[in-house]
Amino acid sequence: MTEYETVIGLECHVELSTRTKMFCGCVNEFGAPPNTNVCPVCLGHPGTLPVPNETAIEYIVKIGLALGCGIAPRSLFHRKNYFYPDMPKNFQISQYDLPVCVAGHIDIEVDGETRRIGITRVHMEEDTGKTTHAGATGRIAQADYALLDYNRAGVPLVEIVSEPDIRSPEEAAAYLREIRATVEALGVSDVRMEEGSLRCDANISLRPTGSDELGVKVEIKNLNSIRSLERALTYEEERQAAALAAGEPLVQETRHWDEDQGSTLTLRSKEEAFDYRYFPEPDLPPLEPDRGWVESIRASLPELPAALRARFDKDYRLKPAQALILAGSREWADFFVETVKLGAAPAAAANWMTQDVAGNLNKAKLELRDAPITPQHLADIVRLVEDDTISLTGAKQVLEEVLASGADVEKVVEDKGLRQVSDTTALAALIDEVIAENPDPVDQVRKGKDGAIGFLVGQVIKKSGGSANPKVAQELLRERLSGS
């Protein structure tokens, strides 16, 4: 049987967080009432003249340099012509054969191994307006009409195109995480996939292992999260492998990821590929970035996630998986460093953040920045566990409360009565009760079956309403059971 190798390339779109749009002075903001950030330029009125935003050019140069790209001495804007009402001009200003940044790479980590993924190009374009298909189902095909909001039309958009160097859905997810972390570290976009400021399309094909030729590729759209990307690619990998194994021909096409169904559906086939009639935008003179300016930007680049990971590894001896998460976003990295500065042991802070904090935020579908927890909260929790004031279980309760309300840690401990009872006389009575009520486990422990001790400790804690110090309870139990 033929073994297949998966070949994946990603196209990522990043909305830049400039104050204004790409070619006009309209405010660039998410969530404004429809058609309130518009002007004759972005509405495509006749006779208007676009002028590029210099900060957007600076931002794309930053992205290009961070991805190890060369910055083209001369680059051009092109018109990409198409008929669709999301751009009132009937064309989108983009770049074609002369993008701002070319030939870079990014290193990703998968299973502790570093893989280098090539970046073909990074180019500048403008985002399109937002289309709402109105009708009973909200689907394009059955819609009665469409509604257009042009607030997003003309927002600076950077497209990052990877080489087909990615070999698995897992690597694709790691690549997207690394791109997100890198762009976030540069401070040029808020890279929120849920708000569309980071979007991603994937190209995937299969070929016999060892072959140099590329197979028939499928483009997948509508990937709204890193999880969707990984799921869609896993589905498509299996679909293509099954087709190839059955001798069915694959067609080059665009497929739509359906998150609820967990499958991809044909959107359009490439045979009817659009003829975009690219031609140089006559209203926009070429970009010829000054070398000195480019070098000054290079010199001012912040610490990137890969360097941050290396530093976390060296300074704090974190587990690689934890370093990957904590260095994966500036927000998490800053929170971690701050918690450690406030006295928390790095390993404990990292454990709390990557497990309980991340888990609770996931469950609540919250970002760290949107939760009221501060590094001081976490440092307090770590300290109270360390000095046995609260149990691990109690600490988890405190964390949940802090994540919900932002209340002071010591106050939550008092309010919920989570302070551990380590006082032996206070515990002795409870222990006597537990011993009296559980003759079988007691008997087992006496006979040397140590497993039962955990059960008895649990009973003591339960009786104490969660406040008994398990370590002290266990010591006392052992003392009492070995004595008689």
Next chain:
Amino acid sequence: MPVEIDIEHVARLARLALTDEEKERLHAQLGVIMEHAAKVGEVAAEEVPPTAYAIPRSNVLRPDEPEPGLSHEAALAGAPEDEGGRFKVPRIVEME
């Protein structure tokens, strides 16, 4: 030098339904325009690189500072129809 024009293709790209008479007339007119443009190639020497720009300028940029745009009402004033503050357009049908 006559220039080849696939008038059917051009009409399809422009979403124009042309009659046979129009196709013939526009084919001839576009031909004249293309031949006229092709004359540039006759006078431009080898060492003159092709350009899309009449003025030798580069790096024309603007600072990232907000400027007043159109009011919401003015923006929608030219729309034949609108709904909920949005431009209302016919349903979108994928071509071909």
